[in-house]
Every structure is written in structure tokens, then in C-alpha cells.
Amino acid sequence: MNLSAKEAPKREDRLKSRIAYGGTLVSACGIFCGKGGGCGADANRTFSQGSICLMLPGISMINTLKDNVNLLHGAVGCGVCSHSQNANARSGGLAHYGLVKDALWVSTALNESEVINGGEDKLRAAIIEVDRLYRPKTITVVSGCVPGLIGDDVDGVAARVQDEVSARLIPVHCEGFKTKIWATAYDAVYHGLGRTLLEDPEIREPVIPDEEELFRFEERKKRTVNLLNVSSMGKVDEDELTRLLNMLGLEVNIFPVFADTQRMYRVKYAGFSISTCPTHDDYFCKFLEEEYGIPYILKHMPIGIENTNEWIRDAARFLGREEAAGEIIKNENALLDEGLKTYREFFKGKRVFVSAGEFRALATANLLHELGFEIAGLRSFHHDEFASGEYEKLKKIAGDFPFNIANVQPFEEANLLKRLKPDLFLGHWNGNSTSAKLGIPSLVIYNTGLSYIGYRGVFELARRLYRQLRNPAFNERLSRYVRLPYREEWYGEDPFKYIKGAENDV
């Protein structure tokens, strides 16, 4: 992370990320995990359906920040997905601060004249107005496509107006046209936070008065871990991971979703950082290590039994507390084995299709296999080169099955689901609407009010799946009355016929 640069690099360049693949898990492993670890970043589609841009995941993080107003600098409608995220901002705010509050966001809503003559004056006026009206601690100035295309100097405006306002200004670059990998949004937000909120002298740093105090401070620092959260996990999941880390004797600093912008500097005072999603965190973990010497653990999501076991073992290794970790794992696994008996019996041999962001999809498939399901198929939204090892891991336990990389593309998903006919579908809301209309029992994996992560997540998810599969009447009936928009001929075609640069072997 180069703080002198105004914005983060796009993932296509930084991680050779890929958005298209059609084949099987084994064939994908051959490409991703073979000598040289080819990612096929140039793979693409000759036909593609509309999808989201990086603005959506970017502001899903930003809209959670405490005492922040999100000022969108862009065309009318840019960033309007804030409406759909508001329920999460309100329920998450209640869980984290005991306060039900809407996400505060406003827009410069650039018109035709400003597109031609430039939007910098309007942005400057908007920043001052937001500062006077809401008196926030910070204002994130998020730029969309239009200022990027017309060349507005968003960082220059923010720097010039900073002395006229009391809020700290945080420029974040989310110009949708610059990348097809929407996970670039995480880097963009971390870049903005890293540039403005970690070193500001106006923000209180810990005071170290004498040597004894310094010793205590250093000791405490060693015992503190940065737990990097994501906007697709809720407080209930944070509590589960905090519970496990506390059992190892660690103090937990949760960052950045629902974090207090005035206390973000604390992220510099930790013994190590641990990621809950490598897709989300690799950019910032590497920055903390390079800039402040804070090592990190960045392997997989703590979703599923073995993934959680390994996540705890890794954390314990930093403290030399492997024995304590072994004890925790033994006890938690024994409790789970007992609690899951009925469910495992019921799930045995049922076939499931999973669709999600890369690490969540892979970890969820691991979890479902542990519950007794067979993996019928898997879709990842994209692929980063550092995820390759996780494919090998899944191959070893779950064997081979159809595998697709798609930045949503519901037409491919519909085709796959029709031919694979799984007993169950797990995915985000968009994919769930496709599977639900096909009559497949479906469960949304992005529900921040419900437990999903750690040992508790395994049990709670098993309970929800059990209920869903015991009574699939809703989806069965739904499929009788609604239909997907594709012609019948499409279902006879190769689902990956529009993918270029990939091996099609389903």
C-alpha cells in the first residue's frame, strides 16, 4: 500500500484477478495451482449480464462508520444502493452502539452542465454544507465514474477545503469503470482510511509517561489482536470470534466495519492482525506489516469446523499457546459432534450448490461437506491468485464437481442449476432468487443478524438448513407460478459457452 498514491491499484494488476471460468474444480486446480499458478486474468465473456460495480461493497463498509457522513461525488443515482444497505446500518448500529440510526449519505448528483464544466466547485460547497449541517467527525468523499472521467481532482478539493471544516475528510476512489473486480472496493476503502486516520496528530495517541507504563503498554500490545471484520458478518459472528480469541488470553480490537473513526489509530498497537476474509483484508494486512511491523494471519475464513480449528491454532502460535488451543478445539469439537448428530444423519448424501465471494464459497463448501452434504457445484465471484491453495484443500476433501467463476451472471447459474438439480442452494440474495424460482430450497448466506462463523455458526447454520430442507414447500410452490426470463433452448446449451480463455468440461 503506497500511501503517497491517491488510490489503490486495481486487482487485475495487483493480484491478476479473474472473473470468468467454467469447468470443474480439478481442472481449475490444474490452472490455478499448477506450476506458475496461472490465474488467467484475461479470461472473459463474449456475452455478459449487468452486475454491480465496486461502489456497492465500498459503501457497505463506509456506511457503517461511526459519526461519519458519506458524501458521494458522482452522477445522480451513483451509490443509491445505500438504500438497500440501510437495514444493515440500522441493525448493526443497534448491535454495536445501542443506537438505531440511518446511514448518513448525500450526493453531489452532478448534472449535465457540471459534467461539462467540472464538479469541483459543487463538491467543495457540498463538503462545507455537510460539515455545518451534520457536524460529523469524518466525511468520506467517495468518487464514482463521472469525476473520474471528467478529471475532477477530488483529493485536491479535499486538501484545500480541509482547514475550513471540522470533520476529517477521507477521499475514497470507487470509480466503477476502472475495474471489473469489485473486491477492489475493499482496497479502496482501506487505502482511504490508511491515508487519513492512522497518523493524524489531532487524533489522540496513547500517552506513555514512564518506563513501567511503557512496559505495560508493550505487554498489552503483544496480547492485542486486530480482528479484521467484513460487512457480510454481523455482531453475533464478531462475538463468537472474540469469545474464542479471549479464551486464548487475547484482547480484541475489531476493525474496520462499525469501527469508531476516532479510535482507528488503535489498529497500530497490536501484536498481530488476523483476517476473517483474505479477499477483504490482504491489502491492509500487508500494509500494517510493512508500515508498523505488525505480522498477520491471512489464510481462510473461520467458517466450518476444521477452518475454525486451524484459525485458532494459527492465532495461538503467535502467543506460544498451542496447548490451550488444542484444549479449546477438543472441547468445542466434542460439543459440536454431539449437537450435530441428528442433522448429519439427515443431510447425509444431499447435494448442495454454493455461490458466493471466493473465500466464503470455498469455506462454506468445506463446512457443508463436514455436515454430510455432497458438493454438487460451486461458483466464486472472482479469483485472486493467493486463494489457489484453498482450491487444493477443498479438492482433497470433496473431490471433483462443476466449478464456475462468475461476477454474478445469473444466466450461467440458471443453466447449471437446471442440469445439476441440487437438493439445496446457498448463495447471496441475487443467486437465491434464481434458485428459488427453479424450486430449489435456498438459504441466503448474507444475513448479518444470524450466526454463520466459528463453531456457533456451524451449529446455527445446520439448524437453519434442517428447517429449510424439512419443509421445502415454499420454493416448490413458487416455481409453479414464476419463471426465469431465459428461453428453454438456453438450458440445452453449454452453460459456459460465452466464456473465453477457459476450459469447458462440465
Ligand code: SF4
Ligand atoms: S461508480 Fe460508476 S458504475 Fe458504479 S454506480 Fe457510480 S456511475 Fe455507476
